[in-house]
Amino acid sequence: MISKETTAFGILIVDRADNVVYATGGAENPDIRHQLLEDLQEKRAQGGGMIALETQTRVIVTFRSLDDAVVFFIQPVEAKSTLFDLVASVDFAHAIFTYLVENPYFSMVVVDAQARIRFLPVVHEKFFGLRHGKAIGRHVTEVIENSRLHEVVQSGKAEIGKLHKMGDITRVVTRIPIKENGKTVGAIGQLMFKEPETVHNLSREVNKLRSEVEFYRNELSGMKKDSYDLEQMVGDSEAMRQLKSDIVKVAPLHVPILIVGESGTGKELAAHAIHALSLRSKNRMIFVNAAALPGGLVESELFGYQAGAFTGAEKAGRKGKFELADKSSLFFDEIGDMPAEIQVKLLRVLQDGMFERVGGNQVCHSDFRLICASNRNFQEMIGNGQFRLDLYYRISGVTIRMPSLRERLDDIPVLTQTFLLAFANRHRAPVKRVDSRVYGYLREQAWPGNVRQLLHEVEKAAIFCDGPEITIDNFRLMTDIPVERTSSPAAASVAAPAAAAPSFSSHRKIQDAIDEVEKTMIRDAMSRHRGNKKKVAEELGISRAYLYKKLPPE
Numbered sequence: 001m002i003s004k005e006t007t008a009f010g011i012l013i014v015d016r017a018d019n020v021v022y023a024t025g026g027a028e029n030p031d032i033r034h035q036l037l038e039d040l041q042e043k044r045a046q047g048g049g050m051i052a053l054e055t056q057t058r059v060i061v062t063f064r065s066l067d068d069a070v071v072f073f074i075q076p077v078e079a080k081s082t083l084f085d086l087v088a089s090v091d092f093a094h095a096i097f098t099y100l101v102e103n104p105y106f107s108m109v110v111v112d113a114q115a116r117i118r119f120l121p122v123v124h125e126k127f128f129g130l131r132h133g134k135a136i137g138r139h140v141t142e143v144i145e146n147s148r149l150h151e152v153v154q155s156g157k158a159e160i161g162k163l164h165k166m167g168d169i170t171r172v173v174t175r176i177p178i179k180e181n182g183k184t185v186g187a188i189g190q191l192m193f194k195e196p197e198t199v200h201n202l203s204r205e206v207n208k209l210r211s212e213v214e215f216y217r218n219e220l221s222g223m224k225k226d227s228y229d230l231e232q233m234v235g236d237s238e239a240m241r242q243l244k245s246d247i248v249k250v251a252p253l254h255v256p257i258l259i260v261g262e263s264g265t266g267k268e269l270a271a272h273a274i275h276a277l278s279l280r281s282k283n284r285m286i287f288v289n290a291a292a293l294p295g296g297l298v299e300s301e302l303f304g305y306q307a308g309a310f311t312g313a314e315k316a317g318r319k320g321k322f323e324l325a326d327k328s329s330l331f332f333d334e335i336g337d338m339p340a341e342i343q344v345k346l347l348r349v350l351q352d353g354m355f356e357r358v359g360g361n362q363v364c365h366s367d368f369r370l371i372c373a374s375n376r377n378f379q380e381m382i383g384n385g386q387f388r389l390d391l392y393y394r395i396s397g398v399t400i401r402m403p404s405l406r407e408r409l410d411d412i413p414v415l416t417q418t419f420l421l422a423f424a425n426r427h428r429a430p431v432k433r434v435d436s437r438v439y440g441y442l443r444e445q446a447w448p449g450n451v452r453q454l455l456h457e458v459e460k461a462a463i464f465c466d467g468p469e470i471t472i473d474n475f476r477l478m479t480d481i482p483v484e485r486t487s488s489p490a491a492a493s494v495a496a497p498a499a500a501a502p503s504f505s506s507h508r509k510i511q512d513a514i515d516e517v518e519k520t521m522i523r524d525a526m527s528r529h530r531g532n533k534k535k536v537a538e539e540l541g542i543s544r545a546y547l548y549k550k551l552p553p554e
């Protein structure tokens with residue numbers, strides 16, 4: 001039977017000859033005493049430590065070996081004590097506690113319920129110029145300038161990350177009330193950051209990230225709302241004015257539109273504008289990239305599938321792109337890259353909007369408005385059997401041709417400024433000015449990658465420009481710009497349905513040389529970017545689909 005005292009706090013002192021010279025409280029418990037007296041030599045050698053003892057009650061013993069004795073402080077803990085678990089399972093727990101109280105970043109000032117200092121780490125004593133132990137028992141306000149630990153003891157409310165000014169020095173601290181059985185028994189003060197600048201830097205970083213998130217959120221919501229309109233298509237040249245006026249005319253009509261033009265001329269932007277100006281604009285435009293359709297899944301992607309159509313299919317079945325585009329627009333990008341076997345499958349749905357889901361036998365109907373885009377030469381493809389003539393008729397109710405940048409050099413200044421403004425917004429940086437000679441220089445370039453390439457060159461120049469003004473020197477990498485790749489792929493701005501693009505046979509011989517240069521450039525860029533196709537396409541100002549076509553089969 002263990003008496004009340006034997007489970008209480010206790011002290012045990014053992015002299016150099018291993019005799020117990022003092023035992024009180026928990027130290028009178030024979031079980032505890034027996035365990036503490038074991039391996040005394042080892043404990044002396046350790047100098048001090050912590051032990052978790054599992055007797056009838058749980059106790060934590062802290063011991064210290066002095067010159068002439070070993071002193072044990074016994075403290076009973078609750079059955080579910082986390083402290084006990086830590087000390088019992090980590091045999092270097094004592095070292096951890098020492099680290100926590102001695103390391104300047106963790107070390108804490110401890111005050112009791114009367115705000116008297118109970119513990120002040122040595123680093124703090126040195127900082128305040130106090131001799132060791134001199135602060136103990138004094139009211140915290142007498143020792144630490146501007147301390148608020150007494151307020152925290154009073155209020156019982158923590159103060160996290162507060163600035164603490166002591167003379168010329170400002171630090172960031174945390175003050176936490178310590179409670180036992182719901183009562184505030186003291187408080188601890190702890191240093192969080194030596195320099196408040198660290199916090200300012202962190203907070204600046206967080207604000208920057210926040211505004212970037214905000215920016216992308218706005219971008220995204222803009223995309224979701226399909227809020228693209230003609231304003232997104234920057235340019236006031238004659239060619240652009242004509243293009244915009246054509247778009248305004250055809251957008252509200254229920255005719256399929258084919259947008260042709262070289263890579264990077266803004267075909268996708270035009271598709272957005274057409275949708276935004278159409279009567280279907282309140283519904284989301286649905287996208288299909290014909291060049292990126294996964295082989296085995298083309299049909300289910302486009303037409304959807306019936307419940308249980310195949311293994312791995314979603315239980316409830318799934319809508320395909322045509323169904324999703326009901327009462328909206330369906331944008332088929334890179335339609336010229338559509339594999340022949342798929343082309344034939346599109347004929348019916350493009351004729352009357354009727355289709356069947358994969359695995360189903362019910363005929364569905366979708367009221368979609370078709371917008372297609374391609375940088376391919378349809379006349380050539382139709383001529384050599386790569387593209388079906390009947391499909392071409394169905395997609396090209398009206399053909400819109402995007403002017404290349406070379407045909408609208410007057411737009412270079414406004415495009416450059418637009419890109420610089422967007423760049424500055426994105427990076428939260430001031431907008432750079434442009435030396436007027438830059439525009440003349442830019443007009444002289446070949447721009448095979450069109451607006452996309454101009455965009456990339458302007459952004460690169462903004463990165464390389466250290467000052468507030470962009471000069472020709474900042475475009476030095478433009479020596480990399482490849483020679484002109486192709487001629488315009490298609491015909492007049494708004495063409496009659498059957499009007500295919502003009503032939504380019506007169507360019508054939510030059511074309512061979514161009515193809516050769518193109519091959520070399522792609523090969524070099526592939527090796528420079530270690531096969532990263534995205535980067536290669538970006539650098540060369542060509543679309544990824546085009547790049548895939550030009551790469552040798554793997």
Ligand SMILES: Nc1ncnc2c1ncn2[C@@H]1O[C@H](COP(=O)(O)OP(=O)(O)OP(=O)(O)O)[C@@H](O)[C@H]1O
Pocket residue numbers: 232233234235261262263264265266267268269270373374375415451452455542543544
């Ligand atoms: N008139 C313009 N005003 C502002 N930005 C433009 C304009 N035309 C093109 N751009 C920009 O150039 C880049 C390429 O445009 P987009 O993707 O619409 O071209 P694309 O003709 O569809 O290219 P691809 O044939 O390679 O798919 C985009 O970043 C786009 O925002």
